[in-house]
Amino acid sequence: MERNQTLMQYFEWYLPNDGQHWNRLAADAPHLAELGISQVWMPPAFKATNDSDVGYGIYDLFDLGEFDQKGTVRTKYGTKDEYIQAIRVLKDHGISAIADLVLNHKASADGLESFEVIEVDPEDRTKELTEPFSIKGWTHFYFPGRRGHYNDFQWHWYHFTGTDFDAGRKQTGIYQIVGDNKGWSDDSLVDNENGNYDYLMYADLDFKHPEVVQNLYDWVNWFIPTTGISGFRLDAIKHIDSFFMKNFIRDIKDNLSEDFYVFGEFWNPDEETNTNYLEDTDYRFDLVDVKLHYNFQEASEKEANFDLTTIFDGSLVKNHPDSAVTFVENHDTQKGQALESVVADWFKPLAYGLILLRQQGKPCVFYGDYYGVQGAHAQASFQEILDKLLMVRKYWAYGAETDYFEDPNTIGWTRIPEELDRSPLAVILSNKDDAAISMFVGTQWQGQSFSDQLGHHSDTVLVGKDGWASFPVHGRSISAWTLTNDL
Template identity: 55%
Template sequence: MAFNTAVMQYFEWYLDDDGKLWQQLAEDAEHLNELGITHLWMPPAFKGTGTNDVGYGVYDLYDLGEFDQQGTVRTKYGTKDEYIQAIRALKDQGIKPIADVVLNHRANGDEKERFPVLKMDPNNRQQPISDVYEIEGWTHFTFPGRKGKYSDFTWHYYHFSGIDYDALNEETGIFMIMDENHGWADNESVDDEKGNYDYLMFCDVDYSEPEVVEETLKWVEWYIEETEVEGFRLDAIKHIDRDFMEQFIKHVKEKYGDDFYVFGEYWDPDYDGEGGYLQDVDYIFKLVDVSLHNNFFMASKAGGSYDMRKILDGSLLNEQPWNAVTFVENHDTQWGQSLEASVEPWFKPLAYAMILLLQDGNPTIFYGDYYGVKNEHPFDGLQYELDGLLYLRKYHAYGEEIRYFDDAQCIGWTRLGNDEFPNGLAVIMTNGDMSEKQMHMGRANSGKKFVDYLGNNDAVVEIDENGDGLFPVGPGSVSVWINQEAVDNYQA
């Protein structure tokens, strides 16, 4: 059977630093397959600044938990051998393992170097606030624990465009490295926020340097062949020269095939930003749908005053659904994180129903929403609700879609099924009081009785001779109605 695709992001920011995630994932692979997960987004597997590094403070892309570097052999999630075993367990279950790839920067260099810089205005990176002067930075990466295994390439200051710490004067700031042919990427190649958003953090990799490009392309071949991953999630791409990103992905797809699954994080809540980027890179990969997440966040905060007819407006899902990787929450939007915009718990079942049961987009389930989060703002998770919605996506969300986005508080849609999955479903949700909506399920369902698979409403809806039914929903809730005869012993 050709089931709908579904991605799971298998980590959240506040996981325990116990080195056990890869083992847990290997043991969980069969369960994830049963849920209908087809793609599994794993956290960055590279050696970072220590075992407590979530993975985005990358030190060595060749160290997957194999060498004694940065005070540890394992990463936060385990060892290289455990990582490979988790990937194999996923593939044994028919799930594509997706690697989180961080190319923008390097952290915690091994030795200091001296070089000229301009100190830049942090709010306008095109505006210097000093003359050229010399500083010292931790820009020499020698990887002494690895001792040249896999690659003998070492990094120097001239492989970077900027850093954020002057060790000579013990001063933080944004320092643009001044050397022949170096500096920020062109404005046309990176996001123009803060004048030029090439610089994000740590030692910013300069992809105008031919040696850097050559080494990165060499590394990606090693990585794919060493791990046998089948896709990438690309981190922080709005800060990386888009010409290089296009070259990088074309190189990967030419060598490993168009089925190699790639999506990127271009964090811009304005569709024009994401849409323009996709056009510039010739639509060769997908992007996370930041605009849709932002709509979910605002709707969850506004409650009944939010106009649900506009919930998809300005989103990739609405404008370019084939390139949209939809999500409700992720590690960056969690409480306490840099892009904090956590969707209120009451609205998450509605939001997940949208990304999982509408016909368009590539939906992502967040680990913290499924298994819960343990931090200063604990969350028990929505495993019960998500099990039901994933079941519905796997077996019912097929065929023609009819939308009823015709009321400010109550919206719905139906899926009429196809030859392989004929049963279909009817979805209705509201951010206000209890409501109901007449929707069409097709004449083939005439006389059939429909029940709410999620168990949020105990009514029974009978489809009339025209194929229509009057479907109810409780206040601030979502109900998904399917043919009672199609309900098997599994209950959400």
């Protein structure tokens, strides 16, 4: 039997800073396997600005929680040995580990250097505000705690395109570094927000510099064999030279395996821009479906005024189904975060049904939705309904899909498996009132009863002689119907 692929993002922004996360993940592996999780996206494992850094203020790619740097040996999540052990345990349970790869910038340098810059307009980075002048910037990385172990490369100002702090004048700004072959990445290779969105934060890597490219290849040839990782999630790729990224991922797959799975965070909901990016990178890796996330958010806010038949409009999963990683929430969209765009609680079960129970896209379950979030930005756990949805995905969400998207407030679809003795699946959801949709499940099931696997609806449904049945749903709810004797 084919097996549905399901990804889980195994972290959220506000995890406790106790250094135990890799151990918790390893202990959770049997449970995740039981749920049908096939891939786990782990948070960034590299030494960052301090021990509480979520991992995106990245300092040293060669320190996985092994050296005393930035006031800590471990990262927020644990030590190098615990990281490698968690990957091993996941693999033992048939789960691939995906590493979060932060290549756009480096943070918390070890030394100051003087170099020439031009200050640019933050709203339009192609607009120069000054003539070239000299600043002192944090751009010298020599990793004193690691002492050249694994790799002795040192980073200098000429390995970066820009920085955001002049330590001499104690001034912040966006400073484009001046020199031979310097400047932002070509406009066609990065996102055009703010004119040219090459620069995001900290010291921005110059992917045109041959020493930078060589160091990243040296690093990846060390990292993958050292950890046994099975794939990458690429952070902030709309800010990274797409020509470099296309070649980097091509070479990894050529040298390792075509099965090395890669997906990228290209945070732009625009259809045409996503299509262009996929084409520019030769479809070498998948992208997260940002537009679908925003559709979910809008649907959750407009409630009954949202037309559910348009829920997939403009989405990556509709336009490029083989390249889409679908998700409801992540560490950037949760409360208090940079891209905060929370999907309302009432709609989350419906949104997860729309990614977990359909044929297209690779769905990603968010740790914060599954286990909840503690503290000032608390959010509820949806574990109970997610467990049920994941079981339906694991056992019944197979085969050809037929949509019944006629009513703006009630939509449904069926999945008909190729094996005629396996139960079909009929899914229905409503954003308004109690409703029902007549859907075809097959004449071989005439007279048979179907029940809601999610437990939201207590009725049973009998299939007519013509193979059709009227499947009900409660208002603002979702039901997933299969043969009663399959329960």
